[in-house]
Amino acid sequence: MTDIEPDDTVDARGAACPGPLMDLIGAIRSAESGEVVRLLSDSDGSLTDVPEWAEEAGNELLAVEELDDHNAFYVEKA
């Protein structure tokens, strides 16, 4: 378990790729610099495309939490 407190949570469970990444991008778009968005996704594709996009966009992927049936990604907006 992480103790990171997100400013916003996007629940994209049930959505197929690239839905979760697009939901994350939408939340980061409206976030302020330094804020943390938590993405909940049960799509395996998120394990690769979220880190790839975070690096490309210069945002920091602070943690990936593996939960029972989904993952939680914590991304801080640069």
Added chain:
Amino acid sequence: MTERIVIVGGGTGGSVLANDLADRLGPELDAGDVEVTLINDGPDHVYKPVWLYVPFGKREPADGRRALDELVDDAVDLRIDRVSEIDTDSQTLRFDGTAPSMEYDRLVLATGSTLEPEQIPGLVEGGHDYYSESGATDLREELLAFTEGEIVLSVIGTPHMCPAAPLEFVFMIDDWFRERGLREDVEVTYTYPIQRVHGNPHIAEWARPIMEERDIAVETFFNAESVDPDAETITSMEGTELDYDLLVSIPPHGGVDLIEEAGLGDDGWVDVDKHTLEAEAADNVYALGDTADTGVPNAGSVAHYQAGVVGQRLASEIRGRPATATYDGKTLCFIETGMDSASFVEFDYENPPSPAPPSEKLHWSKLAYNEAYWLTARGLL
């Protein structure tokens, strides 16, 4: 007691469903046991796929418009009004102005997508589109005057209507300038928000080599943040800046506000069971087409197939039988690969697409279907 079925939205999904119910529930409608009302905010049905051809001078916006009262069965009550509020507790719709409210027993939301270019600073002033009648005709004037320079096609909003249309546009524009002997003087760049050129990995894998062959530059992980209409640049959240002489965008999309206000889902999309298309947050409410948040493409074929499912389910419910019809994700799409060739895909929740080799025959099949569409809208095809 009369069962009141109300459909909001007279696009592909709403019109096909209204005609489907008129046919399926004919005896009940004749007997007055059921009423079907179709509400639309204007008198016309609009077939949006026509707009792709307008910038190239191949079609006119009027080719995509027909009066709803000519398309919809006379057994359906057609009401031209704008719904301002959905109250799912009292099962009541309220309207703009002084129009009286309306109660429903079963509601189907088919309100579709709207464009929200104002989400991106500078896009309204600097960008063009072919996702609206006025956008398509304005773009036609720009293209006819364009003989050299950089064209950027930027996919900004996802989900957006017709996911294949951005690929089609760059394939067509490449061919259009090539045939006119101008392609060497025109650079074409395609941008997409994720790491590939299309949301569906199978279609992306198919399209990318064609783009390379055709000298269409690609920028992936490009999420437009702002447009500077004076400097003619578009900048992404990822920090990439592109110069353009002509910017064509797929603007951000949203659903209608009243869906979120009714607590049925975010951004105007209704949270539904992706098989039954029943709303998750309210009883006796269905959604279909773009309005239903199923994760499948926002395409006319989807709305068409979903209308058949909802029609069967409503008829079963009215007759007191278990509703067994379900939507399997079926999507069908022609993809133009030039001015006289096209591919074709068909897929569902379980089976991915496998694009057919492009051919002139498929191109003519697409054009033929665009004419035959008016039979679909009438519920005949």
